[in-house]
Amino acid sequence: MARPQRRTVRDIRRGNRAVLLRTLYFSGPTSRNDLTARTGLSAATVSTMTADLLGENIVVEAGQVESDGGRPRVLLRVNPEYGFAVGVDVAETHVRVGLFDLEMTERAKVDYMLRPARHDPELIARHILAGVEVVLSDAGVSPEQVLGIGVGVPGIVEPGADGVIHAKTFGWDGVPLGALLRRGTSLPLFVDNGAKTMGQAELWFGSGRGASEAVIVLLGVGVGATIVADGTTFRGVSSSAGEWGHTKIVANGRPCRCGGRGCLEAYVGIEAILDRAGVTSRGDWEEDLAGVLASKSPVVEETVTYLGVGLANLVNLINPEKIVIGGWVGVQLGESLLPDIRRATAANSLAEPYAATSIVLGRLGPDAVALGAATLVLEEFLNAPQVARITAAG
Amino acid sequence: MARPQRRTVRDIRRGNRAVLLRTLYFSGPTSRNDLTARTGLSAATVSTMTADLLGENIVVEAGQVESDGGRPRVLLRVNPEYGFAVGVDVAETHVRVGLFDLEMTERAKVDYMLRPARHDPELIARHILAGVEVVLSDAGVSPEQVLGIGVGVPGIVEPGADGVIHAKTFGWDGVPLGALLRRGTSLPLFVDNGAKTMGQAELWFGSGRGASEAVIVLLGVGVGATIVADGTTFRGVSSSAGEWGHTKIVANGRPCRCGGRGCLEAYVGIEAILDRAGVTSRGDWEEDLAGVLASKSPVVEETVTYLGVGLANLVNLINPEKIVIGGWVGVQLGESLLPDIRRATAANSLAEPYAATSIVLGRLGPDAVALGAATLVLEEFLNAPQVARITAAG
DNA sequence: CATCTTAGTTCAGAGGCGAAAACAAGCACC
DNA sequence: GGTGCTTGTTTTCGCCTCTGAACTAAGATG
CATH class of the missing domain: 1.10.10.10 (Winged helix-like DNA-binding domain superfamily/Winged helix DNA-binding domain)
Structure with a gap:
């Protein structure tokens, strides 16, 4: 139809x-x-x-x-130098702007730290626009050579030209970041959720390469997923598909920061893991998690089980060819526990779809969000390589 | 990609x-x-x-x-009489064969009762082939006018020409029903899972009409779903996508007939509902369910809650425009409890995707499986209307 | 240097679409 | 009833794209 x-x-x-x-x-x-x-x-x-x-x-x-x-x-x-793509990662603590050539080699990058709870949209837009100028001049690339700017942001991005964003953790409710940026540039803009851009990066250049039905899960502070159907990211009707972290795996279970109960994120998000292990963080979550993993606490096994349940639900419902586990928590867990994760997933999924799925670790580091954002530009370029590009002053 | x-x-x-x-x-x-x-x-x-x-x-x-x-x-x-489509519903207790014109008006049908536990593939193939002859002669349609035969079956259908089926409840493990049928007819064959054909029917002619991102859930003895992405049924890599009934909503919860624990089906499948209500069936499940619903037992509310969790997971993960609740259990529950079901879903899903979804009841009765199967033929016809059809002796 | 092999280009022909002109079929009004 | 107006459908013609086949290019071999 x-x-x-x-x-x-x-x-x-x-x-x-x-x-x-x-x-x-x-x-x-x-x-x-x-x-x-x-x-x-x-x-x-x-x-x-x-x-x-x-x-x-x-x-x-x-x-x-x-x-x-x-x-x-x-x-x-x-020609890798035919054009360039800018990829931007708007995260909790920083805004990163990277310039990539068509082979997705990073040519320049710049970071802007954000003071906690300073997520003024105007400020972030200014950072991005300034960042674009910086990376261009650093790399000696003129704006006419840039095919577009991809931006990965937290939260839900409404479909449409204005790139309207709803991000609870940022206190953004209906921020038209796209429109803000367009005031300062006339380059083509692509705004998307950061988990989705990371998924796109793993799909095109990481562990998901070549898969046409896949799920790339992101385990970090938040928990999300990119569902890939027939080679393209599945977005649902209002672009919010993939909110895996807030699917319930324990009806009426642990409270989650989303206000619900029993969400997957309330078990395998980093805060939940540390909380369940009774760790009071001194600020470095990676170290804290390493400590928990080393401790042989039963929390580790429980976490694997819960993660297995969450992954199994994806296996049953989506029947992907490949599941890529990404995000720093995912990678840190997976490095030592991947076989256990696989086992836990198998225990909770149907035999046929499980047999059809391979579960692997993500290969790209934390830069994947910006890379994936740039990939949005690349995707557009490969789909509709314009002869006459609309050039524009940056 | x-x-x-x-x-x-x-x-x-x-x-x-x-x-x-x-x-x-x-x-x-x-x-x-x-x-x-x-x-x-x-x-x-x-x-x-x-x-x-x-x-x-x-x-x-x-x-x-x-x-x-x-x-x-x-x-x-x-021209509704340009051609005809046969739709077959292979169910637990019967095989139904229907003949439809291009407007999907049923022109003739025939049922074959199956003795319990008599699911010999050869027998079922014979029933189907005999049924085709019967409906054709009843309606006065010649085999040359038939555009194809669609068959809805339980279980997982492998992609491929042989229509290989894995259906645990039937004791079928690798039954090549398509190949069996092809021995007796050279009409085009389309074999698919019955929940998916039902979903297709609701999508094309029922409550799902016009939706391009939708989920049609089937609540009956089994629990399943058809996920519709961009207007077409999403099948995953090995055609088993949509096994919603065996996604876990309570980690380590009630045992399910699939061997797992905490499956949605173990809470909202008819057997689970009756079991949890302490009803010993005398054979008529519909009546039993009506009794439970009338009893104001707390099991009713619990069931609604569990169903809400299951639906909310779909809302979060898939972000559909519409969820259609079908299957006889679904319709029976929904007739009196739809507002409660919506409430329970809202309570467990994120605000944005929930707001984008409407939850409605299925409109087509139990004949939807056969109708949907015939729709597979129609879909093919509309996608590639052949000038010269390969005519064949039935 | 004649011959063979493989790579790449050119050309004529078939099939497709769209714009616009032509044709068709009614209505209205004198 | 004739003339113009309006709207729907068909025909004509030009342009675009692909393909198969003939043709050219460039090297290997003996």
Whole structure:
């Protein structure tokens, strides 16, 4: 019942161009010949289209491969310097702005510390805009070369151009961050939830690479998930899908900071773990967690069990091909306990879907949020590589 | 990261033809003029394409509409007799075979009772094949007019041509029902889980109509869900997505017939409800449930709470636009308790996604499984209306 | 240097869509 | 009844895209 969508000859070209570009991007240096095989397009089409792309400098040659007794193939690749993407991570304690080339290599970055409870939207918007200028000049990149700015933020982001955000922990209720930023830049903007941008990063460049049905869970202070269906992030009707942390695993259980009871986050969020272990934090949660893990406290096993229940619910409901456990708590737990987590998940899920799922640890560090935000720009670029970009003064 | 898919000029035609046909199907009698507006296609294209469809008898004229001062519009509609679809419901106690025209009006049906614990796959395949012959001759339809056979079965159906089924309650583990049926017919076959076909029916013709992000839950002996993302059923990597009944809502809770503990089904499945209410069934579960509901037993309220938790988890995780409660237990509960169910759901879900969701009762009765199965055929027809159908002897 | 092999380009042809002109079919009003 | 007006549908024509096949390019081999 997907909505009807007419097509015209031009869409074909656009679509095939995107197909070609994606193939080129993900298969690395490739010859035209290979491209015909991989895309199913005719050699003629590949030839004319690559000629276009070369002419636009989106694609560049990358050496040759000898063949035994014939004309050597010329390798082609996406020009990593054709454009750049800015990725921004708006977090509790800092705003980080990174500049990435098309290969998602970080070219420059800058951090702005936030004083606790100073989450004035205007201030954050100013930090972001200043950060963009800084990374551009640091890397010697002009604004015209920037394809867009991706921003990962906490909370729920309304779909729509204004990037309206609801983030309880920030005290933001209906903050139009997108609109605020647009006052200071006319570059394309992409605002999304930080857990989702992290998920996107793991999906494209981390442990989730290649999976088309996957869940990337984020365990940290908060607990969330990115659900990937058919290769794209599933957002639900109002972009809030994936609020795994507040699904209930114990009806009427422990109170959670969301106001509910029995939420998964109330068992496996860092605060909940420390609380249940009776640890009074001295400020360094990572160290505290390491202490708990080393202590062989029964809380560890319980945590694994609860996490297993939460993961099993995903296995049963979503039937993913892969579950990636990310977030610093997730990685710290997983490093020593992954087999136990798998066991706990198996114990609580149906045999068929469990057998179809592999549970792995995330591979990208805490920079994944900014990287994923930049990936939003990359995604747009690969889907609709514009010939004429709207250039704009930063 | 959706897989690349090349396109050629011919695909456009196919796609636009499908767009046109879907619009025609769902917007009822429509003029060519309206179609240009609704589809976005040019008048020229609509004209030639409808001419084709009229020529193939897929579309027929349906009267005229006067206009004030101009040429009257000729109304067009999909010819409900262009073809027929068979829908089969394979249930615990019976096999039902129905014949539907393209408007999904039931033209004939036949039931075969199953002796308890007589779920021999061969027998069931024979029933289905016999049933097809019966409904065809009852309705005076020849096999050439049948577009396909849809079958709704319990359990997990592997993706693939053989329709391999794993259904614990049937004692089926790897039964290739599709292959068995293909021995007796060469009509196109579509085998799917019965909860999913029911979901499909509610989505297309019941309370879910028009929703593009939805969940249709089935409460009966078993408990399951159909997750609809972007208008189509979400299946996960091995077609088992939607096993909501065995998600855990009470870690380490009541034992469930799946072998696990604390499953939703162990609280809101009919057997669980009766068990918790201390009712020893005399065979008529519907009556038993009515008794429990009338008794004002605290079990009723508990059940509503547990159901609310289960639904809230869907709200948080999936963020659907609509949740349809179906299945006979669901409808029986919902008729008197829907407001309470909504309240219980609200109490356990986050405010934003809850506000975006409407929770409604299913509208289709127990025949929805067979109807939904037939809808699989319809869906195929609307997506790829073949000019030359492969006709086959039944 | 003739021949073989493989890679890439060019060209003609088929099929698709849209804009606009042409045609069709009513109404209204003199 | 004729003439113009309005609206719906069809036809014509030009442009775009893809593909298959012929053709060119570039190296290996003996």
